[in-house]
Amino acid sequence: MEDILKKITDRTRADLKIRKEIRTLSDLRAIPGYARETISFHDAIKNGSGIIAEHKRQSPSKGSFNCPATLEQVVKGYEKAGASAISCLTDEPFFGGTLQDLEDARSFVEIPILRKDFIVDLYQIHEARAYGADAILLIAACLNDEELTTLSMEALNLDLDILFEVHDLEELKRIKNISKDFKSSRYVIGVNNRDLKKFKTDIQISKDLLEHFPKKVLAISESGISNPEVVRELQDLGYRGFLIGENFMKTNDPGRSCTKFIKETTL
Structure with missing residues (x-):
């Protein structure tokens, strides 16, 4: 089966060359949002519902979700529902997202926003800062240790929290090993239940890895979560955060779906 992750990151690097020619780092630093005070992604998850609700138009495996709700309706709905944070897809070729989505989402809500993308370059972290993100995603599967370290330090220096994905x-x-000297309040670790090479999901991955987590670090479970009972089960094991997108975005009213879901996780 085709390695979808490699296909996505190869396209990301190609697109980055174009974006860098259009807008320099100095240009990014001049964007008003670059200087804003960020909101703690870590603390919002720790002290809230733990639901990271995602704005996601499509996926390589499922195609378009054909959700009729606007981005404003979706993210405001998530915030009203009690989501701890919002995940905003900014990859366009495969997920239909844009940096404009991130900037718009930031203007609509007051809870933390994660820039969900395939980050492979320092430039993307500055984009995240400029367009309103409070946290970034770093995927271990597509970065070596040196890249992970360099990108992590840049994010922390820019007051962005990190969601490390394994x-x-x-x-x-x-x-x-990479994060052993980081403050535990500046990052979380997420287990993606979806194999990004084959796009199959299995919640058992989260269950198996939790015992190996570092102490004091918030554990997040991502992908393939569509049942509140699964959330309650993972909460009992020790998970504090849950990144959910497809389950909400495949409905006509993601905000309402999120509201119902969160209520059912606290029964």
């Missing part, structure tokens, strides 16, 4: 024990061990 898929197996080897990747978790790498992240534990």
Whole structure:
């Protein structure tokens, strides 16, 4: 089966060359949002519902979700529902997202926003800062240790929290080593239940990896979560955050779906 992750990151690098020619780092720093005070992604998850609700128009495996709600309706609905944070897809070729989506979302809500993208370059972290993100995603599967370290330090220097994403024990061990000197309040670790090479999901991945997490670090479960009972089960095991997008975006009213979901996770 085709390695979708490699296909996405190759396209990301190609697109980055074009974006860098159009807008320099100095241009990004001049955007008003670059100087805004960020909101703690970590604390919002720790102290709230733990639901990270995602704005996601499409996926490589499912195609378009054909959600009729506007971005404003979606993110405001998520905030009203009690989501701890919002995940905003900014990858356009494969997920239909844009940096404009991130900027718009920031203007609509007051809760933290994660820039959900395939970050492979320092430039993207400055984009995230400029367009209103409070946190960034770093995927262990598409970055080596040197890249992870460099990108992490840049994010922290720009007051952005980090969601490190892992898929197996080897990747978790790498992240534990890279982040061992970071303040635990500046990052979280997420287990993606979806194999990004085959796009199959299995919640058991989250269950198996939790015992290997570093102490005091918030554990997040991502992908394939569509049942509040699964959230309650993972909460009982020790998970504090849950990134959910497709389950909400495939409905006509993601905000209402999120509201119902959060209520059912606290029964």
